[in-house]
Amino acid sequence: MSNPPSRRSQVDSFIAMDIMAAAATAERAGRDIAHLEVGQPGTPAPAKAREAAIAALKSGEPLGYTEALGNRALRERIARMYAEVHGLSVPAERIVVTTGSSAGFLLAFLSVMEAGDRLALADPGYPSYRNILRSIDIAPVSLPATLADGYQPTPAQLAEARGEGPIKALLVASPANPTGTMLSREQMQALIDDCNQHDTTLISDEIYDRLTYGIRPTSALALSDTAIVINSFSKFHCMTGWRIGWMVVPEVLIRTVERLAQNHFICPPHVSQVAALAAMDCEAELSGHLETYLANRALLLEALPGLGFKDFAPADGAFYLYGDVSDLTTDSAGFARRMLDEAGVAAVPGIDFDPARGAQTMRFSFAGSRETVEKAVERLDRWLGSRGLS
Ligand SMILES: Cc1ncc(COP(=O)(O)O)c(C=O)c1O
Secondary structure (H helix, E strand, O other), X not given: OOOOOOOOOOOOOOHHHHHHHHHHHHHHOOOOOEEOOOOOOOOOOOHHHHHHHHHHHHOOOOOOOOOOOOOXXXXXXXXXXXXXXXXOOOOHHHEEEEOXXXXXXXXXXXXXXXOOOEEEEEEOXXXXXXXXXXXXXXXXXXXXXXXXXXXXXXHHHHHHHHOOOOOOEEEEEOOOOOOOOOXXXXXXXXXXXXXXXXXXEEEEEOOOOOOEOOOOOOOHHHOOOOOEEEEEOOOOOOOHHHOOEEEEOOHHHHHHHHHHHHHHHOOOOHHHHHHHHHHOOOHHHHHHHHHHHHHHHHHHHHHOHHHOOEXXXXXXXXXXXXXXXXXXXXXXXXXXXXXXXXXXXXOEEHHHOOOOXXXXXXXXXXXXXXXXXXXXXXXXXXXXXXXXXX
């Protein structure tokens, strides 16, 4: 007799990935799908990164395990980037290269939290945070964020959550997914002060920090030596499938995280580390993509309100629009399914990001090409028009 799956393995699915899989099935059946579901650039890793990977593969070098914390050259280059881009001095020793930021979350949670501890985070938020937490028996404590607060958590919400027990860590994202909203320096400072007063570890997801449209992001590293910062090559560097990211950990955690990384992952993918190092010298090519995202955002913001989508969060960064669809549906999951089946447009229902309140919201990614976004708008117009909704 085989055992049933464990209790803690029974996490929710990551609906954006389920939709991506459904879209891929439709494509295999010959359909054309406009992809506004997954947050990944439509452009490949920069040319020099791909060339570096090809050269490494052709060299005949074994590309074996690297140090668990990552290649020293890459860690030093990331440290230099903090100085050049953010004006921050971060020693290379504190940088840990990870298998995408996803591995960084696991390492962060395991390194500072016990089973049964509570971690606070804003809803709506990136779904895997709470699903990773549940799978390792840490309780996500939802802080219901509002449009008025820019969908970011506040010290007042933290105080309320502490009424039900200590909060061991707070997870923030700026810019955030699904909303694209950002924490101002003052907001970040207030949350850091609050965390310091209550022995709460701040974990700051900064994977969209190079994708901002006018507002300068504040890294938690500028204001705290004890925060854990998570970042990735997936978004700005267009390297989602290479599975490569990094974290910056406080000095006291370096060896702890190293031991966890050695045992969980051995090391991040070697060839991806080679490509990532080269990608860090491709500023002009990568920054150029921001113009596409900006144009896509403008196109969606112009077209979607006329189709019944409204109250979009101010997408000051990242490449998502998160808005209200209550004029069109009270069941965002069913609506997203029909949108895919009937209109050939893939987007993500709000319940992925906010299980309690997301039945009337949707997220649209504008990370793809201009053509993709134009095609999606045309199809939505036709689809909603034919349903008598626009
Ligand atoms: C806010 C946020 N954090 C983390 C991730 C995971 O990224 P990675 O590819 O680095 O694992 C994503 C992916 O969409 C994200 O949106």
